[in-house]
Amino acid sequence: MASSMHAGMGAVPYPGGVAFRVWAPFALGVFVAGDFNGWSEEASALDREDNGYWSVEVSGAEVGQEYMFVVHGPAGVRSCNDPYARQVTHSAGKSVIVSADFDWGSSTFVMPPWDELVVYELHVGTFNDAPDKPPGGFSSVMARLDYLRDLGITAIELLPAAEFATDFSWGYNPAHIFAVESAYGGPTKLKQLVRAAHERGIAVLADVVYNHFGPDDLDLWQFDGWSEHGKGGIYFYNDHRSRTPWGDNRPDYGRPDVVSFLRDNARMWLEEYRFDGLRWDATAYIRNIDGGGDPANDLPDGWRLMQALTSDKHARQPWKVYIAEDLQNVEAITRPTAEGGAGFDSQWDAAFVHPVRAVVTAATDSARNMHELRTAIERCSGAAVRRVIYTESHDEVANGKTRLPEAIWPGNADSWCARKRSTLAAAIVFTAPGIPMIFQGQEFLEDHWFHDEVPIDWTRQDTYAGIFSMYRDLIRLRRNWHDTTRGLRGGQVTVHHLNDDDNVLAYYRWNQGGPRDDVVVVLNVADRAYDNYRIGLPRPGIWRIRFNSDWAGYGPDFGTQPSYDTSTDDQPRDAMPWSASIGIGPYTAVVLSQDQ
Numbered sequence: 001m002a003s004s005m006h007a008g009m010g011a012v013p014y015p016g017g018v019a020f021r022v023w024a025p026f027a028l029g030v031f032v033a034g035d036f037n038g039w040s041e042e043a044s045a046l047d048r049e050d051n052g053y054w055s056v057e058v059s060g061a062e063v064g065q066e067y068m069f070v071v072h073g074p075a076g077v078r079s080c081n082d083p084y085a086r087q088v089t090h091s092a093g094k095s096v097i098v099s100a101d102f103d104w105g106s107s108t109f110v111m112p113p114w115d116e117l118v119v120y121e122l123h124v125g126t127f128n129d130a131p132d133k134p135p136g137g138f139s140s141v142m143a144r145l146d147y148l149r150d151l152g153i154t155a156i157e158l159l160p161a162a163e164f165a166t167d168f169s170w171g172y173n174p175a176h177i178f179a180v181e182s183a184y185g186g187p188t189k190l191k192q193l194v195r196a197a198h199e200r201g202i203a204v205l206a207d208v209v210y211n212h213f214g215p216d217d218l219d220l221w222q223f224d225g226w227s228e229h230g231k232g233g234i235y236f237y238n239d240h241r242s243r244t245p246w247g248d249n250r251p252d253y254g255r256p257d258v259v260s261f262l263r264d265n266a267r268m269w270l271e272e273y274r275f276d277g278l279r280w281d282a283t284a285y286i287r288n289i290d291g292g293g294d295p296a297n298d299l300p301d302g303w304r305l306m307q308a309l310t311s312d313k314h315a316r317q318p319w320k321v322y323i324a325e326d327l328q329n330v331e332a333i334t335r336p337t338a339e340g341g342a343g344f345d346s347q348w349d350a351a352f353v354h355p356v357r358a359v360v361t362a363a364t365d366s367a368r369n370m371h372e373l374r375t376a377i378e379r380c381s382g383a384a385v386r387r388v389i390y391t392e393s394h395d396e397v398a399n400g401k402t403r404l405p406e407a408i409w410p411g412n413a414d415s416w417c418a419r420k421r422s423t424l425a426a427a428i429v430f431t432a433p434g435i436p437m438i439f440q441g442q443e444f445l446e447d448h449w450f451h452d453e454v455p456i457d458w459t460r461q462d463t464y465a466g467i468f469s470m471y472r473d474l475i476r477l478r479r480n481w482h483d484t485t486r487g488l489r490g491g492q493v494t495v496h497h498l499n500d501d502d503n504v505l506a507y508y509r510w511n512q513g514g515p516r517d518d519v520v521v522v523l524n525v526a527d528r529a530y531d532n533y534r535i536g537l538p539r540p541g542i543w544r545i546r547f548n549s550d551w552a553g554y555g556p557d558f559g560t561q562p563s564y565d566t567s568t569d570d571q572p573r574d575a576m577p578w579s580a581s582i583g584i585g586p587y588t589a590v591v592l593s594q595d596q
Helices: 138-142 145-151 184-199 256-270 300-316 351-359 369-376 404-408 414-431 467-480
Strands: 011-013 015-022 029-034 054-058 066-073 076-080 120-123 155-158 162-164 173-178 202-209 277-280 321-324 346-348 388-390 435-439 492-499 505-509 519-524 530-535 540-547 577-586 588-595
Touching: 015 066, 015 519, 029 054, 138 184, 145 467, 162 435, 173 184, 173 256, 184 202, 202 256, 256 277, 256 300, 300 321, 346 530, 351 369, 351 388, 351 404, 351 414, 369 492, 404 414, 414 435, 414 519, 435 467, 467 540, 492 530, 505 530, 519 530, 519 577, 577 588
Parallel strands: 120 155, 120 435, 155 202, 202 277, 277 321, 321 346, 346 388, 388 435
Antiparallel strands: 011 015, 015 054, 029 066, 066 076, 162 173, 492 505, 505 519, 519 588, 530 577, 540 588
16 A cells, blocks of 8 residues: 555545554554454555655545554554544544544634633533532533633633543543543534633633653553663653653653654644643643752753744744643743743743742731732732732642632631631732632632542532622622723732731732722731721822622621722822721722722
8 A cells, every 4th residue: 555645643534535644663564453444454554654654545434433553563563542543432442533624613702812811720520510420521511601701711721631541530641642531522522612612702721741641541652662671662751851750651852753743732732622722731840850940850852842832832823822830930931932931921820829828828817928928929020921820720729738718727618717818819819910710619619629530519609609709709800890900900010018017918000000900909818807007009089999808798707897998198108109098807808999
């Protein structure tokens, strides 16, 4: 048989047949067996192309049929799933021929501006499911999209949905990075979810894992029979660089064909599935063997990989967002590639989440570090969209960690204290500079730590309807829903008031400045209320309360301390020319702005 004239990797349907192409440089021969040839292991031989690639066109092969590659290599003969398979029957099953055709409908969806992104991180298997049932799927997520739209979410971020071993998983054990998890519904259902989200104005972000593959059900391992030192073969480093916390399974970022493999995967999610961005898992383990800061363990290949793929995205779809989970506070992660940076648009900010959680979980008011809180709020002034800020994520609420209300008072997550301080932290997330993110169920005080077999408890939406309303109000505030808090979409912030003795802090946010733009946020991080607390303000006149987390509508035991609109006088304070007094409750956030 002759090699294929059709471009593309894996199984590429064409009228009357399917072209197959695979990379196997050390193979002695490659065949494709499937429904189309009675599973004959030698009926359809691939022709060797240049540079280790093999291909063939199989007339009569059809979309929906199953297949496997049969690779004759130095170590013998083995049947392998297609590395580019868009669908597998299950992680240890067979590959399926898939058509790229899909009816995307008439939606004219446009990616929200990055300064209007409000991200909702969710795990498909547990987001909308029943206990003791199979994992939830893309259809069950679709059933809650109206809820998310009404909450005000502008983007959902899916934990990894590439095919993984078993049906229950976080998804960070990818067995087939091009195949969509079969237990969730497969490729068509995923496209339906993206289409449905776009019809509601919601962007969809995909979580991808490029720092390791597997380790289970991993057909890429010694794919064509070659390896060194008993390691992974052509897709992996075969020396000390293979080492990761998840096994000896780090991809070889120095091989151009592996770089192409990962580039094609990123393009698939962005272009075939129309995702609006990718969140890269654990980039520290792409750029460094141990995920730390020791230069001796740096991986220059990994840095170049990130630069290559971010540059590719910027060239092809610059409006889409690439987010790194590096968690090492490396500024170069979001520096442009032309300046030597990795080129990401944003990154998860560990220097925000940990100080904010620490200040609200401290056992006593005297133990709260207001200076660290100020640093966490101010550290990205002028570059707000370069960081994603949050107090809960899948990592922060699992593996020995708990939901924030539970961390505040173990065993009493429903208490006044836990509700007040966790919602105070939420107010900081939505009013500090950055792209705000919440984790599934956070908006109704979910208190169970994240487990991939335990669905979130939707009855709590009714039980804590007031907390849900607070999150909705905060999101509207952040998005400038009522055109009174435009400054919260800006990049500028200064903490102008810090009372370390009484744990009161205030910061000034602005975009262009002026009425309905300038915003002042006051935080009372102590169990004490004030009838009249004086703060400096940047402009004279009337300042109106736009949000008060102590409002009785948010909780039946909230609201004991009234807050009120206030007028300035010419008494300077906090390095500002005017000041005014406000009322503020315990463990409360108050947001003020002007009409004119």
